[in-house]
Amino acid sequence: MSSRMARFGLSAYRLAGTVASPVVGLYITYRTAKGKEDRARRLERFGYPSANRPQGPLVWFHAASVGETNAVIPLIREIRRRDIHVILTTGTITSARLAAERLGDEAIHQYVPLDLKPSVSRFLDYWQPDCAIIAESEIWPATVLELGRRRIPQILINARMSDRSFARWRRRPSIAEALFENLALVIAQSDIDAERFRDLGAVPVITSGNLKVDTDAPPYDSAVLARYKKQIGDRKTWAAISTFDGEENAAGIVHRALKERDRQLTIIVPRHPERSDEIEAALVKQGLKVARRTRDDVLSADIDIFLGDTIGEMGLYLRLTEIAFVGRSLFAEGGQNPLEPAMLGCAILSGGNVQNFREAYQKLARSGSARMVRDTEMLAKGVHYLLINDDARRKMIEAGIATVHEMRGALTATVRGLEPYINPLTVKARLLPKAVAQL
Secondary structure, eight states: OOHHHHHHHHHHHHHHHHHHHHHHHHHHHHHHHTTSSOGGGGGGGGTOOSSOOOSSOEEEEEOOSHHHHHHHHHHHHHHHTTTOEEEEEESSHHHHHHHHHHHGGGSEEEEOOOSSHHHHHHHHHHHOOSEEEEETTOOOHHHHHHHHHTTOOEEEEEEOOOHHHHHHHHTSHHHHHHHHTTOSEEEESSHHHHHHHHHTTOOSEEEOOOGGGGSOOOOOOHHHHHHHHHHHTTOOEEEEEEEOTTHHHHHHHHHHHHHHHHOOEEEEEESSGGGHHHHHHHHHHTTOOEEETTTTOOOOTTOOEEEOOOSSOHHHHHTTOSEEEESSSSSSSSOOOOHHHHHTTOEEEEOSOOGGGHHHHHHHHHHTSEEEOSSHHHHHHHHHHHHHOHHHHHHHHHHHHHHHHHHOOHHHHHHHHHHHHHHHHHHHHHHHHHHHHTO
16 A cells, blocks of 8 residues: 555545544443443543643643553653643543542543544643653554644653554555654664564654553552451462453362362452453352452352452452462463562463563563463463472562562653653743743
8 A cells, every 4th residue: 555545544534533423422322331431421532521621731641441551650650740730541441440549639530532533633622732642552543643733742652562463554554654653752662562663664763661560569458458368367379360251260170170289269350350240150150159359258268269359459469379370361362461460479370372561471481480371271280389389489489579670660761761852841831830920
């Protein structure tokens, strides 16, 4: 496809979005009825504001979901220390709750506008951001083009490009170039990611490392942790976290295979807690007794599974164990972030489908802190080995903590890369009170 045809196609996409707005409205109404959109704030998805724009410089951060939101929180705080206002958009109810809990009034939260020209234009007309900072791999054509048309610098941070996405973009090089040329800067997680963005037409591109390494350990309620530890007593534990469909069933099979020998408590934390009723029913069908966090069930000696069906309490669940299987890796593709369990002192097990976190897993595996399993049987053997071998488990834990420490530095590198865009806003923010006083 020629460059001219690519630009024509993108223009057609923007026009189609304008025409499709009424139909998309019906789709949002459907999602709201299913509990997948915030009923009270659904108009934000069409670019209508629900908060006042503060006076002075404003940076727009976008983070798709929970993991990306956690990653950008330290950077948001760094920007706020420079007297620059921040609006953070996310796409899910769970990430909105996380933003409220972790950031409070440090940032204004809105749901991200739909990638339709009317919604994006309405959002930008009202908020008038001086800069747009987008986390990881969110490339929305209408949004990218509208920001480019308005000459608002847009910067991709903690950027990654999966094998599948790169192959898809490579099949459409002219469209990729027409979009990526709008990016003022790409700050990539790894050298591989950086090279892929360059191949697709982005310039300049620098490498920072993974911002998720520089985040604080997830918080927890010390009183709740103490209560659960007392209930667990001397029972051994292991956790299957960030699980996707099929992996909860596998964790149940592992539990049954080890129960007579290890007397363990299995902790399951699904990536999408709204599936918890379905997960519990399937586990009960296996003959397992399930306690749920949302019911505040007691972890008595006859409980097989502790189902962590809440949002924002990963810090609690990981502090109840020293062994963590990280999901979306055994049956589903992509993988989930292994850095939180590593920094909290867990030996890590994972399936092999970890493309989205390849570099992190490679470093953890090389240090001996993460082991890959092929199937449910191998997972059961790995869990049993770590439950009964204290020395091996401790070596993995220590290696993981050391590896995370060595990987730190992405926040500093990212701030350094952003300075040409942020420093002028800092000056503007600090001169504004004087200018207002002279009026």
